[in-house]
Amino acid sequence: MGPIPRNYLMRRLGIFFLTIFLAATIIWLIPRLAPGDPITAMIDRMTRTAGYVENSDIIIEGWKERFGLNDPLPVQYVRYLGNMLTLDFGYSLAYFPTTVSQLIAQALPWTLGLLLIAVTITFLIGNFLGAILAWSSTPRLFKYLIPAAMIFTSIPSILAALFLLYIFSFLLNWFPMLGSYELGVTPGLNLEFIGSVIKHGTLPALSVILVSFGYWALGMRGMMITIEGEDYMHLARAKGLKSFYILYRYMVRNAILPQITALAITLGTLVSGQILVEYIFAYKGMGTVIYDAILNQDFAVIQGTSFMLIVMTAMAVLIIDLIYPLIDPRISHGGK
Amino acid sequence: MSQPINNRSITETYENKDVVLDVKGLRVYYETPKGDVLAVDGIDFKLYEGETLGLVGESGCGKSTAAMGILQLITPPGRIVSGEVWLDSSNLLAMSEEELRQRRWTKLALIPQGAMNSLNPTMRISAQIRDVIETHEGRKRGDDIKERILELFKMVGLPGRIYDMYPHELSGGMKQRVCIAMAIALDPMVIIADESTSALDVVVQRVVAQTMLRVKEALGVSMIMIGHDMGLMAQMVNRIAVMYAGHIVEIAGVEELFYKPGHPYSQLLIESVPSLTERKPLKITEGITHDPRNPPPGCIFQLRCPFVMDECRSVEPPIVEIRPHQQVACHLYKEQEDGSVIDVRDIATNP
Numbered sequence: 302m303g304p305i306p307r308n309y310l311m312r313r314l315g316i317f318f319l320t321i322f323l324a325a326t327i328i329w330l331i332p333r334l335a336p337g338d339p340i341t342a343m344i345d346r347m348t349r350t351a352g353y354v355e356n357s358d359i360i361i362e363g364w365k366e367r368f369g370l371n372d373p374l375p376v377q378y379v380r381y382l383g384n385m386l387t388l389d390f391g392y393s394l395a396y397f398p399t400t401v402s403q404l405i406a407q408a409l410p411w412t413l414g415l416l417l418i419a420v421t422i423t424f425l426i427g428n429f430l431g432a433i434l435a436w437s438s439t440p441r442l443f444k445y446l447i448p449a450a451m452i453f454t455s456i457p458s459i460l461a462a463l464f465l466l467y468i469f470s471f472l473l474n475w476f477p478m479l480g481s482y483e484l485g486v487t488p489g490l491n492l493e494f495i496g497s498v499i500k501h502g503t504l505p506a507l508s509v510i511l512v513s514f515g516y517w518a519l520g521m522r523g524m525m526i527t528i529e530g531e532d533y534m535h536l537a538r539a540k541g542l543k544s545f546y547i548l549y550r551y552m553v554r555n556a557i558l559p560q561i562t563a564l565a566i567t568l569g570t571l572v573s574g575q576i577l578v579e580y581i582f583a584y585k586g587m588g589t590v591i592y593d594a595i596l597n598q599d600f601a602v603i604q605g606t607s608f609m610l611i612v613m614t615a616m617a618v619l620i621i622d623l624i625y626p627l628i629d630p631r632i633s634h635g636g637k
Numbered sequence: 638m639s640q641p642i643n644n645r646s647i648t649e650t651y652e653n654k655d656v657v658l659d660v661k662g663l664r665v666y667y668e669t670p671k672g673d674v675l676a677v678d679g680i681d682f683k684l685y686e687g688e689t690l691g692l693v694g695e696s697g698c699g700k701s702t703a704a705m706g707i708l709q710l711i712t713p714p715g716r717i718v719s720g721e722v723w724l725d726s727s728n729l730l731a732m733s734e735e736e737l738r739q740r741r742w743t744k745l746a747l748i749p750q751g752a753m754n755s756l757n758p759t760m761r762i763s764a765q766i767r768d769v770i771e772t773h774e775g776r777k778r779g780d781d782i783k784e785r786i787l788e789l790f791k792m793v794g795l796p797g798r799i800y801d802m803y804p805h806e807l808s809g810g811m812k813q814r815v816c817i818a819m820a821i822a823l824d825p826m827v828i829i830a831d832e833s834t835s836a837l838d839v840v841v842q843r844v845v846a847q848t849m850l851r852v853k854e855a856l857g858v859s860m861i862m863i864g865h866d867m868g869l870m871a872q873m874v875n876r877i878a879v880m881y882a883g884h885i886v887e888i889a890g891v892e893e894l895f896y897k898p899g900h901p902y903s904q905l906l907i908e909s910v911p912s913l914t915e916r917k918p919l920k921i922t923e924g925i926t927h928d929p930r931n932p933p934p935g936c937i938f939q940l941r942c943p944f945v946m947d948e949c950r951s952v953e954p955p956i957v958e959i960r961p962h963q964q965v966a967c968h969l970y971k972e973q974e975d976g977s978v979i980d981v982r983d984i985a986t987n988p
Contacts, residue, residue, distance in 0.1 A: 533755050539708055550757075554759050630803040
């Protein structure tokens, strides 16, 4: 343990930047392989709304020149990488004068906030319930109730979102149908705004939590049962330690380690599940922005948002990797 | 080693000592879909103050299950069917969970079978000894506890530098010593060593065995040693109980058992101890074993016994003291009215 050795940190950071570089390349490559052309698509849209656009050829040519789409691909690629490094994702094609960075700056805090809270709650509740399920001193009643609460695990988060919307917004009218906060409220550090944010965030968070806590609970339960059979558990019982102390210091402490690894691995999936949920609730997060951008063939926004999500996920995995040796004494940074 | 590491003098005098552990009619069954497996089917023995009792027998004979039964650590599908375990004038089997927990380790400690995995991998060595001390004696000052743990390390020959280490940083022999240090931390009355040296190579095995014996002698604690290494047993224990299929078939002093084994099974077991000077086949494999779910009526060893008689197939043999310090459960030995014991085989050959 102790401080993180320099060479391990450097190597881990290297992997982090390599991941981002590869991701950026793929993000750049895929839209260029897909059919359709953003500028033509935009002119088409203008044509549809305005009926006829004069000199559309000149507009297309002009914009292509302006966005550098007439340059050879390698030149475009190198320029693209340079822009990504400075977080300059260009302009949104659909909402023209707005830059992609501005769109992301508006959306990212919402997504990060929602995701952080939802994932933290899911992880804590799931692991807590899993531990309780496997613990021999748990009342029998709980052992029947908890699996019943896990039926949501087998449905996708969008269905859970629709289900929650129907029950709690439509039928009971407890929570608002859509949005991140009420329109009349001024954003800022006032109680009204915070209350509104919590009210609007509850259902989206709940639909992420409901469908995924069972995953953690079952994983934890399995780990706990494996540890139950370990020799050190046998000795712990022979030592006459108190039941609750054995639960958290011997069982949960060891069972949680693979769960944390699993969290790092599934983080990407969690993000993608969130995108759909955000769309259903018209939540002002990255998910909604990405969905809009795909509909509008807004390449710059797709690139920018995907890139930021990948950077965020890679960063979270990096953090988990760096703190893991602090949690598991058997793992030393970079080995010997 | 210039001197033998055992102490035989205690064999002659143990009967005058106090009984610290008295096991009566202990039965532990494992539930299976086809009926209960009678892993331990009514064993009785006494453990005297300061003595070391060896519990030997082939794999699956129930010796570890017997130990776990005494420790009350049987987990489902196993269960204790009946019996009494008297320790310090109270019956462990009739206690509440909390009463039992308080007596664990303070009165009855365990040196586990798999020392390799018996330490919690995410706790420092010191913390794992500290938790058992503080659970039973209440919170202590950091300096006091450190001094005490280092003292324990010294007793089992461990260096102080492992204090802050984790189990994976220790060798197998060191881990086993940590387990010994842990077992003596609360100065228990009885220590059960469940094949504590089986997983170690012979050199480390001997060192650990010597450590165990030295510590035992220094503390005067009584010990039950479970194992199948007859050679090691001969050097470590005062008396040996031979188990076969959930029954104790013979309890005898080490010398009696090795030189004049009474029960046919003990005889086969002693004959099977490998020797450097001659190669001999393993005799014990002859005959078939019974289904552990459905033992035959009468003697438990009848199917493999070379001396089996009609009586063995119907009547369970009583325990007979065939000579001082040697009790055998076998129909070959008949107690006469005058108290002497005759061997039935002698009558058959010399009418």
